Amino acid sequence: MDQIYLASVLNSKAGIDKEINNLSKVASSHNVIVMMSNYIGESGGYEAAGKSSIWNDSGGVSCIFSLYIFPNEKPNPTPS
DSSP states (O other): OOOEEEEEEOOBTTTHHHHHHHHHHHHHHHTOEEEEEEOEEEETTEEEEOOOEEEOTTSOEEEESOOOOSTTSOOOOSOO
């Protein structure tokens, strides 16, 4: 049976790429599917970056759901 780790987070534009890398490592080192749900837009005066994602149990990105981080930016489908 596959195990799934679900993380509901509130990451900023400045912190999201580090979180993406961290969760990829969690997936590969623990051999689990990882799902991250990150709010997008403003919440309580805080700008959340979106980029909700799913990683396979090898740490590879299976899907990034919110490609447009902010209205004036172009999509970035590949995490840094």
